Amino acid sequence: MQPPHPPSACEVCPAHHPANLKRLGVNMDRYDFVVALAGNPNTGKSTLFNSLTGLRQHTGNWPGKTVTRAEGGFAYQGSQYKLVDLPGTYSLLSTSTDEEIARDFILFGQPDVTVIVVDATRLERNLNLVCQVLEITGRAVVCLNLMDEAERHRLTVDERSLARELGVPVVPAAARQGRGVPLLIDMIHQVATGSFVCKPHRIQSEPPALKRAVSLLVEKLRSAFPGLPNARWVALRLLEGDVRIEEAVRTGELAGLARAPGGTGAAAPAEGAG
Amino acid sequence: MNPVNTRKEVLEAAANLRWEVGPNLHDSLMEALYTDAARISDRVLSRDDARPAFDLDRTIDRLVTSRWLGFPIMMLLMAVVLWVTITGANVPSSLLSSLFLETLHPALKQAAAAAGLAWWLDGLLIDGMFLAMAWVVSVMLPPMAIFFPLFTLLEDFGYLPRVAFNLDNWFKKAGAHGKQALTMAMGYGCNAAGVVATRVIDSPRERLIATLTNNFSLCNGRWPTQILIATIFIGSLAPPALAGLVSAGSVMAVVLLGVGCTFLVSWGLSRTLLKGEASAFSLELPPYRPPRILQTIYTSLIDRTLIVLWRAVVFSVPAGAAIWLVSNIHLGGASLAEHLIQGMNPFGLLIGLNGVILLAYIIAIPANEIVIPTVLMLTVVSAGLTGVGEGAGVMFEFDSASATLAVLEADGWTLLTGVNLMLFSLLHNPCSTTLYTIWKETGSVKWTAASALLPIAMGLVVCFCVAQAFRWLGG
Numbered sequence: 001m002q003p004p005h006p007p008s009a010c011e012v013c014p015a016h017h018p019a020n021l022k023r024l025g026v027n028m029d030r031y032d033f034v035v036a037l038a039g040n041p042n043t044g045k046s047t048l049f050n051s052l053t054g055l056r057q058h059t060g061n062w063p064g065k066t067v068t069r070a071e072g073g074f075a076y077q078g079s080q081y082k083l084v085d086l087p088g089t090y091s092l093l094s095t096s097t098d099e100e101i102a103r104d105f106i107l108f109g110q111p112d113v114t115v116i117v118v119d120a121t122r123l124e125r126n127l128n129l130v131c132q133v134l135e136i137t138g139r140a141v142v143c144l145n146l147m148d149e150a151e152r153h154r155l156t157v158d159e160r161s162l163a164r165e166l167g168v169p170v171v172p173a174a175a176r177q178g179r180g181v182p183l184l185i186d187m188i189h190q191v192a193t194g195s196f197v198c199k200p201h202r203i204q205s206e207p208p209a210l211k212r213a214v215s216l217l218v219e220k221l222r223s224a225f226p227g228l229p230n231a232r233w234v235a236l237r238l239l240e241g242d243v244r245i246e247e248a249v250r251t252g253e254l255a256g257l258a259r260a261p262g263g264t265g266a267a268a269p270a271e272g273a274g
Numbered sequence: 275m276n277p278v279n280t281r282k283e284v285l286e287a288a289a290n291l292r293w294e295v296g297p298n299l300h301d302s303l304m305e306a307l308y309t310d311a312a313r314i315s316d317r318v319l320s321r322d323d324a325r326p327a328f329d330l331d332r333t334i335d336r337l338v339t340s341r342w343l344g345f346p347i348m349m350l351l352m353a354v355v356l357w358v359t360i361t362g363a364n365v366p367s368s369l370l371s372s373l374f375l376e377t378l379h380p381a382l383k384q385a386a387a388a389a390g391l392a393w394w395l396d397g398l399l400i401d402g403m404f405l406a407m408a409w410v411v412s413v414m415l416p417p418m419a420i421f422f423p424l425f426t427l428l429e430d431f432g433y434l435p436r437v438a439f440n441l442d443n444w445f446k447k448a449g450a451h452g453k454q455a456l457t458m459a460m461g462y463g464c465n466a467a468g469v470v471a472t473r474v475i476d477s478p479r480e481r482l483i484a485t486l487t488n489n490f491s492l493c494n495g496r497w498p499t500q501i502l503i504a505t506i507f508i509g510s511l512a513p514p515a516l517a518g519l520v521s522a523g524s525v526m527a528v529v530l531l532g533v534g535c536t537f538l539v540s541w542g543l544s545r546t547l548l549k550g551e552a553s554a555f556s557l558e559l560p561p562y563r564p565p566r567i568l569q570t571i572y573t574s575l576i577d578r579t580l581i582v583l584w585r586a587v588v589f590s591v592p593a594g595a596a597i598w599l600v601s602n603i604h605l606g607g608a609s610l611a612e613h614l615i616q617g618m619n620p621f622g623l624l625i626g627l628n629g630v631i632l633l634a635y636i637i638a639i640p641a642n643e644i645v646i647p648t649v650l651m652l653t654v655v656s657a658g659l660t661g662v663g664e665g666a667g668v669m670f671e672f673d674s675a676s677a678t679l680a681v682l683e684a685d686g687w688t689l690l691t692g693v694n695l696m697l698f699s700l701l702h703n704p705c706s707t708t709l710y711t712i713w714k715e716t717g718s719v720k721w722t723a724a725s726a727l728l729p730i731a732m733g734l735v736v737c738f739c740v741a742q743a744f745r746w747l748g749g
């Protein structure tokens with residue numbers, strides 16, 4: 001087992017200014033970046049939200065507590081961030097209201113960064129959602145939360161390998177104690193400003209027939225919506241007959257997503273953030 | 275090329291390809307997802323299995339969700355929370371009321387007299403509005419400031435999902451959602467908060483059931499009524515040594531009756547107006563976490579207590595004005611209050627209550643907390659007692675239960691009146707704060723009206739039946 005986190009070299013470095021963080025609460029007249037907080041139920045999204053914004057959203061130890069999305073803000077290194085706390089979901093297949101709220105926001109709300117909060121003690125199940133989010137958006141940071149509980153259960157997560165597998169930064173944290181929050185903010189900042197370019201994991205294990213259908217449909221999508229960042233995911237949703245996505249294709253709403261190419265194009269080596 | 279056509283092409287291509295990939299797309303996709311997730315997690319996760327840990331979580335779970343111990347533990351925890359709330363609230367409540375009623379109120383009266391305020395303006399503002407607000411704050415704030423943090427601590431610890439787990443089967447049988455257990459529990463603090471909490475229920479049908487039945491959770495505005503009446507009418511029947519236990523037991527009986535009504539009405543609704551089967555849902559039992567005490571107290575004070583208190587204050591001020599007005603507007607020698615009480619008395623007596631209680635429940639709609647003070651004030655007005663109370667339209671409370679009993683008995687109260695008041699306090703319309711919340715949450719006047727009328731109808735029927743049985747048994 002690893003020793004419980006010695007202060008990293010960065011944290012004791014004189015150049016390190018945690019005071020750069022300004023909690024803005026709900027006072028946001030303008031913002032430069034939008035950050036979404038997604039994750040499974042009861043992984044500590046609201047706790048993280050509170051420690052980032054200085055707000056006091058009600059938190060509780062039961063799944064399904066956050067029922068609407070809460071918004072708050074913080075400023076870091078001169079940039080203003082708007083933070084949106086999404087309801088916790090196990091998947092993004094929109095079978096319930098909260099899944100739809102979360103899915104629609106990640107897709108149509110176009111957050112600059114999506115922070116996926118992950119319960120380190122239930123990694124495999126949480127990774128299901130991570131994989132789904134990474135299909136939609138490449139601009140993501142994984143917050144490996146509840147590390148304190150993982151340590152108590154004698155679980156060790158190799159966060160560098162995880163970051164390499166997922167292609168996005170992974171920050172171990174214990175939000176209840178505020179552990180890892182400064183590093184998380186910094187990674188959010190790096191992804192938002194584009195100084196860290198993600199190379200998100202895409203689902204690989206689908207059957208060949210599906211792969212062929214998807215690539216055919218992706219081609220069509222690319223010509224209808226040039227620059228669409230998540231054509232593969234949209235193709236999968238269309239094949240499944242997702243009504244909301246079909247409508248977005250019909251009305252052309254999807255074209256709005258072809259904005260900044262995000263982290264999908266560039267091929268920078270993904271790095272761990274440990 | 276026309277963009278509309280290209281987009282159409284995409285949809286057509288999707289429709290055609292859908293046949294090619296076959297009907298198992300969803301499953302194979304999920305499988306791919308799980309495979310990837312499992313592969314990654316295998317690669318990065320290592321577990322130190324050197325010595326098997328004593329799994330505390332599982333041991334606690336085995337106790338609190340056990341077939342035999344689950345329910346007793348639940349009731350015991352609830353009894354402890356209630357007991358701490360009731361006894362703990364006494365001291366700050368009396369401090370606040372002595373501040374508001376014995377210091378501020380006379381000071382305001384003096385200031386008004388010095389400023390030469392007209393008697394009716396002084397009465398309306400200070401005896402009416404100010405006193406109603408002072409009552410609500412001093413009676414409501416301490417129990418809420420104790421109950422909500424305690425409840426939130428249990429929530430933070432992770433107990434609430436276990437309650438839902440225990441009660442799930444019952445709610446399912448009643449055709450309601452298992453998460454209704456959570457909103458029901460919230461209702462013991464405040465029905466308005468409980469109604470807001472129904473947002474956790476996805477299905478609109480089941481959410482409406484939870485909203486309509488939340489009123490059957492005795493909110494803390496009604497606890498003082500229950501406790502006072504139980505003490506003076508029921509506790510006094512028992513030998514002094516057992517009085518406390520007997521009165522606490524009778525309050526608990528009313529609580530359990532409320533739980534019974536919740537299941538009964540949920541069952542009735544899901545078979546008539548809100549037909550449907552209980553929907554399936556998954557509720558993960560989260561790990562137990564040591565609650566963060568200071569943070570929890572802070573957030574529950576800010577989020578729940580102050581918001582609910584503020585709403586109650588807003589609604590109590592006009593009620594104070596109304597109470598003062600009905601006792602001070604005179605028509606033909608008697609005040610409006612006396613006319614109303616006379617008018618409602620026959621019906622009130624028929625159902626084992628009286629005109630005073632009915633009028634008190636009408637003008638005290640804004641907050642259940644002011645029911646007892648209003649009842650006492652109206653009793654003194656209507657019975658024409660002299661030498662007690664503070665004057666027409668001025669709410670007051672006695673220092674001792676025996677003084678209260680003396681006044682009530684002088685106005686013809688019996689054991690039946692006491693029992694029925696306890697029942698009616700459980701089964702009547704929600705306070706206006708809650709009604710407003712229901713209206714805001716459902717957006718429907720119809721369902722708001724239903725949630726007010728349904729419990730009243732039940733209360734009238736139950737009180738009538740109890741009165742008949744009582745009279746029949748009593749000869």
